[in-house]
Amino acid sequence: MKIFPASKIAEIDSYTIEHEPIESIDLMERASRKLFKRIVKKFPAPRNCKIFVGPGNNGGDGLALARMLAEKNYAVEVFIIKISDCLSKDAEENLQRLKIFKTVDIYEMASVDAMPWLFPDDIVIDAIFGSGLSRPIEGLPLEVIKAINASEAKVIAVDIPSGLMGEDNSKNDYNGIIKADLTLSFQFPKLAFLFPENAQFVGEWEVLPIGLHPDIIEKEQTPYKMLSREFVKSLLMPRKKFDHKGTYGHGLLISGSYGKMGAAILASRAGLRAGMGLLTSHIPRLGYEIMQTAVPEAMVSIDRSDIIFTEFPDLNQFNAVAIGPGIDKKQNSYRAMIELLKESKVPMVIDADAINIIGEHPELKDDLPMGSVFTPHPKEFERLVGKAEDSFTRNKMQREFAKEHSVTLVLKGAYTAIACPEGSVYFNPTGNPGMATAGSGDVLTGIILSLLSQGYSSKVATIIGVYLHGLAGDLAAEKIGMEALTAGDLINYLPKAWLRLKK
Ligand SMILES: NC(=O)C1=CN([C@@H]2O[C@H](COP(=O)(O)OP(=O)(O)OC[C@H]3O[C@@H](n4cnc5c(N)ncnc54)[C@H](OP(=O)(O)O)[C@@H]3O)[C@@H](O)[C@H]2O)[C@H](O)CC1
Numbered sequence: 001m002k003i004f005p006a007s008k009i010a011e012i013d014s015y016t017i018e019h020e021p022i023e024s025i026d027l028m029e030r031a032s033r034k035l036f037k038r039i040v041k042k043f044p045a046p047r048n049c050k051i052f053v054g055p056g057n058n059g060g061d062g063l064a065l066a067r068m069l070a071e072k073n074y075a076v077e078v079f080i081i082k083i084s085d086c087l088s089k090d091a092e093e094n095l096q097r098l099k100i101f102k103t104v105d106i107y108e109m110a111s112v113d114a115m116p117w118l119f120p121d122d123i124v125i126d127a128i129f130g131s132g133l134s135r136p137i138e139g140l141p142l143e144v145i146k147a148i149n150a151s152e153a154k155v156i157a158v159d160i161p162s163g164l165m166g167e168d169n170s171k172n173d174y175n176g177i178i179k180a181d182l183t184l185s186f187q188f189p190k191l192a193f194l195f196p197e198n199a200q201f202v203g204e205w206e207v208l209p210i211g212l213h214p215d216i217i218e219k220e221q222t223p224y225k226m227l228s229r230e231f232v233k234s235l236l237m238p239r240k241k242f243d244h245k246g247t248y249g250h251g252l253l254i255s256g257s258y259g260k261m262g263a264a265i266l267a268s269r270a271g272l273r274a275g276m277g278l279l280t281s282h283i284p285r286l287g288y289e290i291m292q293t294a295v296p297e298a299m300v301s302i303d304r305s306d307i308i309f310t311e312f313p314d315l316n317q318f319n320a321v322a323i324g325p326g327i328d329k330k331q332n333s334y335r336a337m338i339e340l341l342k343e344s345k346v347p348m349v350i351d352a353d354a355i356n357i358i359g360e361h362p363e364l365k366d367d368l369p370m371g372s373v374f375t376p377h378p379k380e381f382e383r384l385v386g387k388a389e390d391s392f393t394r395n396k397m398q399r400e401f402a403k404e405h406s407v408t409l410v411l412k413g414a415y416t417a418i419a420c421p422e423g424s425v426y427f428n429p430t431g432n433p434g435m436a437t438a439g440s441g442d443v444l445t446g447i448i449l450s451l452l453s454q455g456y457s458s459k460v461a462t463i464i465g466v467y468l469h470g471l472a473g474d475l476a477a478e479k480i481g482m483e484a485l486t487a488g489d490l491i492n493y494l495p496k497a498w499l500r501l502k503k
């Protein structure tokens with residue numbers, strides 16, 4: 001699913017109005033009907049609804065919704081916040097349509113003194129500003145928003161919490177943004193919903209399709225996309241009857257050090273479960289028996305060092321390489337890393353301390369093999385790319401790094417973001433907080449290595465890998481809960497994740 005910047009939404013709107021064709025007031029009616037149905041489904045017994053309305057079409061949606069709720073016998077009060085002298089044309093039309101309902105009290109609020117008392121059982125509908133917000137909120141609407149946020153009422157935001165910019169909130173005033181319990185967003189999620197610092201405003205969010213024109217959605221470009229099962233499934237290569245293990249590639253995994261052999265085991269097992277034909281695990285000498293016992297399917301390559309990574313086998317036999325899980329970042333590992341980057345001609349997954357080594361020695365970035373994939377968590381990201389004060393800026397830095405170095409750069413977290421060399425960013429909807437556990441990243445590295453070895457491109461391997469990893473986490477959490485979930489469970493649920501993905 002594409003995620004469009006707020007600035008494009010008005011264009012998509014106009015195209016729909018012209019080419020469907022549909023009157024703009026009817027498009028507003030259709031959008032508001034979707035809102036109405038969703039709200040009634042969530043709160044089937046009539047409740048007191050207090051609807052706060054702004055000057056634009058977001059306010060128009062609120063006014064149309066008020067009429068629909070009143071028809072259904074919800075007790076509705078409408079508060080039109082006096083922001084400008086007039087309402088937008090369609091909002092005005094909806095105000096006239098609403099006035100016919102004598103049961104609905106309509107108040108014009110010229111001062112915050114007219115703010116009603118909000119009870120915990122009330123439903124507050126936030127229809128103050130939507131995608132047309134052009135600057136941080138001040139004055140009366142700011143006071144109203146503060147009062148709504150101070151109440152215990154359930155707040156439902158129409159399209160986007162008022163005050164939140166669709167993308168860049170780095171210069172916004174956080175006091176002037178509605179804190180919604182639920183955001184019902186038209187047709188597309190907004191980029192800002194995917195950033196952790198905005199969760200306090202957006203609450204839960206859902207997308208309501210309102211039938212915007214498919215041609216313009218298809219044609220209009222945007223760098224931001226949300227992964228879906230259908231899309232990820234369409235990327236899978238079918239397995240054929242006469243395939244053999246050579247068909248599915250041979251991966252080299254460089255991982256483990258003294259005290260961190262678990263990372264090597266987890267990444268190896270995950271790699272095999274993700275479908276690679278052959279796996280060679282390169283590990284320090286002391287890990288030999290551990291690996292042979294725990295992962296009998298893997299071949300083992302032994303480092304001359306007992307405890308760390310200092311060398312690697314002949315690379316010619318491998319389709320892909322991964323380095324990082326549990327390797328530590330001693331001086332000799334750094335030296336070996338210089339050689340590895342120079343010699344590798346195949347795509348490489350770079351994770352954990354391998355990222356930190358590059359972060360500490362930025363000149364190594366000049367030798368990255370074509371098709372490299374970086375998989376940092378936010379701290380590792382900071383060491384590799386730099387510090388950002390907010391997620392939008394971080395996302396921009398992520399895109400620029402991916403472009404400049406021609407790499408795929410993953411930023412792990414809720415809605416893991418995958419930035420590709422050509423400038424696009426894919427956000428992943430699968431996964432849950434139960435996956436914030438030791439070894440989870442090692443599993444992802446093993447999975448991506450596996451997919452690269454099977455011949456998927458770096459971009460596709462990363463997309464499938466990230467989606468599958470999160471899906472395994474979701475299936476595991478469904479059965480055993482989030483608290484008890486360990487990285488080993490992610491591997492155990494990979495078979496089910498594959499089946500669910502291919503269903
Ligand atoms: N395609 C769809 O998704 C549909 C969306 N609908 C709804 O329409 C809104 C967008 O409506 P729009 O009228 O463009 O924008 P807003 O309702 O957000 O309000 C714009 C007005 O507010 C003024 N404004 C902007 N920022 C501020 C501010 N900080 N303080 C005061 N006033 C502000 C703005 O004035 P300008 O000075 O900036 O020109 C406008 O007057 C969308 O979110 C949906 O809810 C349709 O109903 C159906 C299709």
Ligand SMILES: [K+]
Nearest residue numbers: 126129160162
């Ligand atoms: K809103």
